[in-house]
Amino acid sequence: MIDFGFSISKSSHIKMDDVDLKLFNKLEALNPDIKTCMACGLCTATCTAGKFTDVSFRQIILMLQRGKEKEAVEKVKKCMMCGKCMLVCSRGINTRNILLSITRIYNEQNI
Amino acid sequence: MRPLFDPFVLPFVISMTFVLLYCIIGMIRIVFQLPKEDRRKFLRSLIYPKSALKNFRDLVNDCLLHTKIWKRKPLLGYMHMSIALGWFMIIIVGHFESIAFSPLRGLEVPFMPKLMSNLYLPIFFRYFAIEDLSLKAQIFSFLMDFFLLMIISGIFIAVVKKKKPRKVGLKRVTKFGIKEDLVRLSLWTIFPLRFLAESSMANIAGGSFFTKYLGFELLFGGNYNETLSMIFWWLYSIDLAIFMTLLPFSRYMHIPAEALLILLRNAGLKTTEPRKGYALAEIYSCPSCGMCIDVCPMSEVKDNYKNTAVYFIRNIRKGKRRRDVKAMTEKCLMCGKCIEVCPLGIESLDIKIAQRNKTYYKIKSDFEYLKSQQDYKTTRPQDKAHSPETQQLSNSATQQLSNSATLYFAGCMSHLTPTITRSMKKIFEIAKENYEFLDAEGSICCGRPMMLTGKVNEAKALIDKNTELIKNSGAKRLILSCPICYKVFKEEYNLEGIEILHHTQYINELIENDKLEIDRDDKRYVYHDPCELGRAFDIYDEPRNIIDNIGLLTPGKSDKDMAVCCGGSIGSLTMTLEERDEITKNSIKDLMHNNPDEIVTACPLCLKTFARLAPVKVRDIAEIVANTIN
Ligand code: SF4
Ligand code: SF4
Ligand code: SF4
Ligand code: SF4
Ligand code: SF4
Numbered sequence: 001m002i003d004f005g006f007s008i009s010k011s012s013h014i015k016m017d018d019v020d021l022k023l024f025n026k027l028e029a030l031n032p033d034i035k036t037c038m039a040c041g042l043c044t045a046t047c048t049a050g051k052f053t054d055v056s057f058r059q060i061i062l063m064l065q066r067g068k069e070k071e072a073v074e075k076v077k078k079c080m081m082c083g084k085c086m087l088v089c090s091r092g093i094n095t096r097n098i099l100l101s102i103t104r105i106y107n108e109q110n111i
Numbered sequence: 112m113r114p115l116f117d118p119f120v121l122p123f124v125i126s127m128t129f130v131l132l133y134c135i136i137g138m139i140r141i142v143f144q145l146p147k148e149d150r151r152k153f154l155r156s157l158i159y160p161k162s163a164l165k166n167f168r169d170l171v172n173d174c175l176l177h178t179k180i181w182k183r184k185p186l187l188g189y190m191h192m193s194i195a196l197g198w199f200m201i202i203i204v205g206h207f208e209s210i211a212f213s214p215l216r217g218l219e220v221p222f223m224p225k226l227m228s229n230l231y232l233p234i235f236f237r238y239f240a241i242e243d244l245s246l247k248a249q250i251f252s253f254l255m256d257f258f259l260l261m262i263i264s265g266i267f268i269a270v271v272k273k274k275k276p277r278k279v280g281l282k283r284v285t286k287f288g289i290k291e292d293l294v295r296l297s298l299w300t301i302f303p304l305r306f307l308a309e310s311s312m313a314n315i316a317g318g319s320f321f322t323k324y325l326g327f328e329l330l331f332g333g334n335y336n337e338t339l340s341m342i343f344w345w346l347y348s349i350d351l352a353i354f355m356t357l358l359p360f361s362r363y364m365h366i367p368a369e370a371l372l373i374l375l376r377n378a379g380l381k382t383t384e385p386r387k388g389y390a391l392a393e394i395y396s397c398p399s400c401g402m403c404i405d406v407c408p409m410s411e412v413k414d415n416y417k418n419t420a421v422y423f424i425r426n427i428r429k430g431k432r433r434r435d436v437k438a439m440t441e442k443c444l445m446c447g448k449c450i451e452v453c454p455l456g457i458e459s460l461d462i463k464i465a466q467r468n469k470t471y472y473k474i475k476s477d478f479e480y481l482k483s484q485q486d487y488k489t490t491r492p493q494d495k496a497h498s499p500e501t502q503q504l505s506n507s508a509t510q511q512l513s514n515s516a517t518l519y520f521a522g523c524m525s526h527l528t529p530t531i532t533r534s535m536k537k538i539f540e541i542a543k544e545n546y547e548f549l550d551a552e553g554s555i556c557c558g559r560p561m562m563l564t565g566k567v568n569e570a571k572a573l574i575d576k577n578t579e580l581i582k583n584s585g586a587k588r589l590i591l592s593c594p595i596c597y598k599v600f601k602e603e604y605n606l607e608g609i610e611i612l613h614h615t616q617y618i619n620e621l622i623e624n625d626k627l628e629i630d631r632d633d634k635r636y637v638y639h640d641p642c643e644l645g646r647a648f649d650i651y652d653e654p655r656n657i658i659d660n661i662g663l664l665t666p667g668k669s670d671k672d673m674a675v676c677c678g679g680s681i682g683s684l685t686m687t688l689e690e691r692d693e694i695t696k697n698s699i700k701d702l703m704h705n706n707p708d709e710i711v712t713a714c715p716l717c718l719k720t721f722a723r724l725a726p727v728k729v730r731d732i733a734e735i736v737a738n739t740i741n
Pocket of ligand 5: 594595641675677714716717
């Protein structure tokens with residue numbers, strides 16, 4: 001291949017038809033407030049663990065919605081449960097409990 | 112003379128035997144459920160004279176006199192004391208009475224071992240006795256009258272409490288089902304029935320002023336009717352039997368359980384399992400008195416009162432499905448107010464924590480990444496934190512720390528409220544403190560929020576990391592800004608040789624040593640006691656002293672140990688923002704009782720929570736100090 005000095009990155013296109021949202025629906029039923037997230041990112045900006053890692057509540061939710069469960073769970077593992085994201089959330093979402101629910105609903109085998 | 116036996120005593124004797132056996136077996140079971148070490152500690156404490164003496168004193172104070180309730184609500188204290196002490200004394204005096212009139216004792220009782228007749232003789236003494244007008248007998252009957260009157264006055268208050276709770280100073284009383292109502296009814300009728308039975312034959316058996324004149328002469332018109340009399344004796348015995356048989360399954364189980372609880376507590380034991388051993392003794396000791404309902408901030412929201420300590424304990428006891436109990440556990444704010452008022456000192460929060468620790472999380476936390484962090488100054492991995500240069504940088508930062516004697520750790524929450532950290536910096540500078548700001552660039556969490564979710568082992572990773580950083584700094588004093596940190600640092604960290612202070616304590620110390628020059632203002636301040644500082648560690652005076660030096664301290668409606676949680680508590684896992692807001696509003700209303708100009712608190716979480724809804728300015732105590740010094 002001729003090197004043109006740039007490359008094409010892999011497509012990040014997600015085919016929603018292939019995504020199994022069974023677990024996410026379960027999560028949503030338990031925590032209906034998850035629907036009101038508007039991805040503003042305040043939670044990420046304030047995240048304690050985010051200072052040292054790539055934890056981001058906003059991303060976790062987006063990833064779960066799009067079936068990228070493995071990646072999301074990797075992030076959840078690093079959360080310190082401090083609850084600061086809950087304090088700053090512009091929609092008053094109980095983020096901390098959602099994070100806890102995720103660790104109860106998802107597990108490493110079924111994703 | 113009549114024989115010393117009559118079939119009507121049987122219901123009582125059988126039920127009493129049942130209760131005694133039940134309690135003994137229950138106690139043995141609880142003691143066996145204790146962890147080995149605890150069991151040994153408990154048995155040892157029973158023998159040592161010093162702890163035995165304390166046991167005796169506490170048993171009298173708590174089981175009979177109910178001194179703790181007296182302190183909070185005198186009327187209720189009297190109610191509990193009169194029933195407990197009165198009944199106890201009637202049994203004791205009754206025993207002496209039946210011993211004193213020894214002609215009774217000499218007789219053999221048909222079909223029954225002596226032991227059993229000892230059981231019922233004091234209770235049905237008047238049925239077997241014959242009138243005696245000696246002084247000794249008069250004294251006994253006076254005592255019996257006195258205690259009977261005492262009990263009846265207590266029952267009278269209990270009836271009022273049931274019908275009109277506000278009259279005895281309660282807003283809400285515990286709600287009960289039919290079974291509990293039946294047991295209570297049987298308890299309330301024991302003494303009236305006893306009175307009727309004794310009165311009905313007071314001309315033969317003799318009696319006191321009560322039974323003889325009020326009862327026999329007035330009520331029965333001075334006539335003795337054998338059938339009627341027997342009916343009353345049977346009813347009295349059956350009523351006792353109903354009460355005794357249902358006792359183990361009702362809240363009255365607290366009578367025997369409380370005694371065991373006091374012994375276990377004096378042995379220094381604590382809850383380790385949510386439904387076994389010590390916790391079980393606590394659960395059975397709760398008489399559902401309902402003192403914890405009104406004070407619980409959760410009862411501000413309609414229906415949430417169902418999550419208060421009394422219902423939580425009852426649900427565990429009923430063996431409700433784990434899911435219900437778990438939901439209640441996760442709702443609680445862990446503010447500790449229910450424990451503060453509980454007359455039995457039931458540490459329901461320990462049970463809740465033990466229950467939370469049982470939660471199964473499929474995904475475990477992973478804090479391996481902390482191991483590679485040299486200190487908090489390391490930034491995100493994508494900023495190449497792991498490159499050799501930054502590692503070295505942070506090493507030198509750690510070096511620098513070791514030279515200072517005082518370490519300031521703001522905690523993750525305080526980074527949400529930069530006014531606190533800024534104010535603390537200013538105070539340190541003016542006080543010329545040789546300090547190092549450990550987490551100037553942000554920190555990891557102290558671990559308490561994690562522990563509250565039940566992930567104790569995982570929280571350990573955070574605790575270990577912080578311990579390592581603090582120990583490496585070589586500091587002698589550690590100053591914290593967040594009460595949540597303060598609690599976990601005090602209770603879970605092993606920081607021997609390092610003095611741990613919350614900034615209220617530190618600032619107060621500076622003021623007392625004249626290290627700060629304060630320009631007083633004439634504002635009226637009200638102070639909100641954060642749960643983790645006030646109820647958890649009784650730090651009430653330091654912040655008040657600081658405010659006294661700055662402006663006018665006005666009291667809120669319920670101060671100090673009765674302060675209402677701000678509602679923001681990370682203790683609750685499932686509470687929604689709407690529910691929290693109700694609690695916050697109520698807490699603010701309490702603080703605004705005397706129309707202060709400003710609300711002062713000492714917790715970043717309280718500050719953040721109040722600031723959203725308070726009608727006046729809310730500031731941290733460090734900020735008002737920093738603003739008045741130059
Ligand atoms: S702050 Fe709240 S609304 Fe914004 S992204 Fe985070 S969870 Fe969603
Ligand atoms: S609870 Fe977890 S996700 Fe939320 S701010 Fe704290 S560390 Fe970040
Ligand atoms: S700890 Fe506080 S919120 Fe929880 S039950 Fe007790 S009083 Fe209510
Ligand atoms: S927990 Fe304590 S205050 Fe609450 S009902 Fe039981 S004994 Fe009373
Ligand atoms: S923020 Fe303050 S008042 Fe609220 S729970 Fe925590 S310590 Fe208690």
